[in-house]
Amino acid sequence: MPRLVIDDLQIEVPEGTKVIEAAERLGIMIPRFCYHKALGSAGACRMCAVKFIHGPFKGLQMSCMIDAQDGMVVSTTDEEAVAFRRQVIEWLMMNHPHDCPVCDEGGQCLLQDETVSGGHGLRRYPGRKRTYHDQYLGEFIAHEMNRCIHCYRCSRFYQDFAGYRDLGPMQIANRVYFGRFRDGPLESPFAGNLVDICPTGVYTDRSSRYKARRWDLQRVPFLCIHCSLGCSTVASARYREVVRIEARFNESVNGHFICDRGRFAYPYANLADRPRRARVDGEDASLAEAVRAASGRLDQISMNAGPDAVALVASDRCSLETLAVLKRISREKGWRHPAVFPRPDLEHKTRRAVSRLDRRLAVSMRELESADFILAVGIDPVHEAPMLALALRQAFREDAGIVVMDPRPVSAPFDFDHVAIAPAEIGGCLSRITEALSALQADSAAQGKETRRPEAAGPLRADLDSRIAGIVERLRGSRNPVIVCGTDIVRDSTPDRAADLARLLLQLKARPCLFFVLPGPNSFGAVLLAESPGRSFSDVVQDIEQGKVKALLVVESDPFKNFPDRERLERALDRLDLLAAMDYLPTSVVGRAHIVLPTCTVFECGGSFINQEGRVQRVEPVHEGGIPVHQVSGGGHPPRVFSHEVPGGEIEAAWRTALEVAGYTNARDNLSILKIMAEEHPGFARCRDIPTSRSFRVLPDAGDRPPVCEETGDRAAPEAADTLEVVLVDRFFGTEELSGYSPVIQNADSEPLVFLHVRDAEPLGIAHSDWISIALEGGGLEVRAGVSAQMAEGVLVIPRHRLLEWQKLGPVPAQIPFGRISRAGKE
């Protein structure tokens, strides 16, 4: 490891570390624009010049371009270097407009900082400044090219790092322009990161434009809860309103970046129609009154019909605190344990995935980037776990091979081999890969013995054989393979099969190699706290219909979002003696509930969540809660009435209100939530010792053994050739619950398409972007079709889009006869 001296301080750094990086480790921030840890060096801006005094380089050099070497002596404060940097910043400022007072970057602008640190204060150049036309880049990002200093960070991120091809540098020399071929929304779902990496205000966040200066904001290290990955963010609030989300560096999870869903989903917390007042039987009430009413009625029903007549419903957007409290109160009260998952299969698969994951197997997203072969099954990365796609892209850039085994028309910002097969076939393929790999292993262990050829595990298509053999070969030949497995569209046993393969690979390669993607932000926590086997919401509905359940307490969950039969659910809810809803979203259930208990969003009360690799992450609130000032004041001056109370400020975290409903008095003062969490699950005891914004994994040293002949729910591929299997899927925008409330995302979202294979579409006379209608028992579904050759045959891929009544399709997997699908006359 090279040892060098920078500004009289000695440091030893790993081979290949740039001098600029070595200095940063010493706490010396050499000025820079083009250099960025994630993007590497470009040597374009000339801002990081330092003086090399001894060693293999001499004189003024760019510290981002030179590797630290033994014996180097470097000065960042040498007169010559300082003078050089002063000139660089002066000429970078030559064309830069003096619009800082109206620029959103003002106050968090690297260019401002470096201008000051470079010592440039007086403008000497009297000429005209270069100007550009700006482009419309979509709903998320504002473009202001006059501010550009040509550091190339944006195009290096956009094209090289993220792999999208519609934004880049054009023109030459002083006229270099960063933009698109023509105006239009940026295609990359990671485009929001341009706001963070641009060292000045060329790209700014439209959703927070002109709202606040950085120093006016309440900024808190935060956590993204819009998929199961749990990326780190910084959340900012002002005047009781969340105004901006930025990416926060996390060396284990998301690196430097986040996706646009995570960045622009926050407006759900600011909705004007968010439930802010408690309600009892349609009348506004104080929170205390509503809690008393709920508590009394629940006790009454428990007494009359037995505690088993009270059921709880939660969801995987509930914090760990809330889930732990619900578990505690349901046990103490004898109420039914909360149903968290909308469908039994989702709960089963999540449970299997969680129970198979252990310390030796689990790969973090950062570790995934150094894999040399990745087999991703039952996952469409960009749509289900967007930052996973960016991690896979980094592996791809380091020459990793990637195979995606999925029925969907998967598109991703990296090259991969797509094995397009139906969900039912995925598990069989995994088993065959595992068998073939272990047979090969056994062969090489006992050479000379008769080779045992693995038999085909199921009636799989012949053309798959060679592809499977190819995957087996590549797994064998790789040093660091990783299996990525989704839990949404796959069959019940697929997570186990993926884990079986991963266990074998662990034996062979002695490296962690398993990465699950789970349904939601806290699915992991939900199954850790759930009883076994857990109840899903559909069981609860059945019990309501049979009169077994008389009261329902719905906590931060919207059953209408997922339940297949809306009318049936409405009828069931009408039968209830008590429907109580606790939520921060204006859901349909909140609209119909007898008692409404508003709760805080995670921005207002913080909380803990466990991501898909078992990482517990806890965050503090960003602001104290209450109705946003501009909603109270109607955009004018805040009310000139003095009061100790914050409008809408009596709302509490769901777990506090839940405790109070269960009869715990003084829940606010005397109960330690950390104690409750530790009592409900021993793994959470560490929460007490861990400061917020640090994380730890709750994983056992060794996961479950493979289950013995558990084949629930798995069916072979449909024999009948005259039906299509419905595959319900998530999309980047439009299917996730919280982001669906964001107006800016609603504007940016494109029309949902239902995909089918070109060979399935042709006999029906359906072409790409035709309107089709799908005849169902509960009425028809009219939607635009997408026709693709890059997907499995025999499936109909339908997004759970908020603009589509996909719930009508009923429980999946469902088969739809070809005869029910036709071209619609609509144009």
Place this chain on the structure above:
Amino acid sequence: MIPEALKRELLERTARAEHPREMAVDVMYALQGYYGYMSDEAMEEAAEIVGMTPLELEELATFYDFIYRRPVGRYVIRVCDSAVCWMEGYQSVVDHLTSRLGIGLGDTTADGLFSLIPVCCIGYCDRAPAMLINRKVYGELTPEKIDRILQKLATGKPAAGEE
């Protein structure tokens, strides 16, 4: 739209290339030869042929002097402004051309005959100052020589680009 035969030929040439993007400039040249310049639509056609995005092609087109993103005159005069030509009288060549043609650098005459563009460099340093008209090079320029050349081109005698 370019003629089907030209499109087919370009697709075949692209298919033969080791990497289709190698053909980016050739394809743009071919389309420019057909249209006279690269319109936005031509850019999109070319992008489709080489399998690149219009933006990626635009990065190249706006960097490379010999692709025109705006209509140009029948004769494109490129005056070399590299160091050697500059030392040998580039400025007087440009001054003479602009006054004779009545246009500035980057402009096209009203009759659509001449466009004037600086270029750096055309490798004619031994005969500086030099200029290029369509595909023909002229060196050791003097005002008289320039007048003769312009006269010849304007009166429709053998066109310089077709030799």
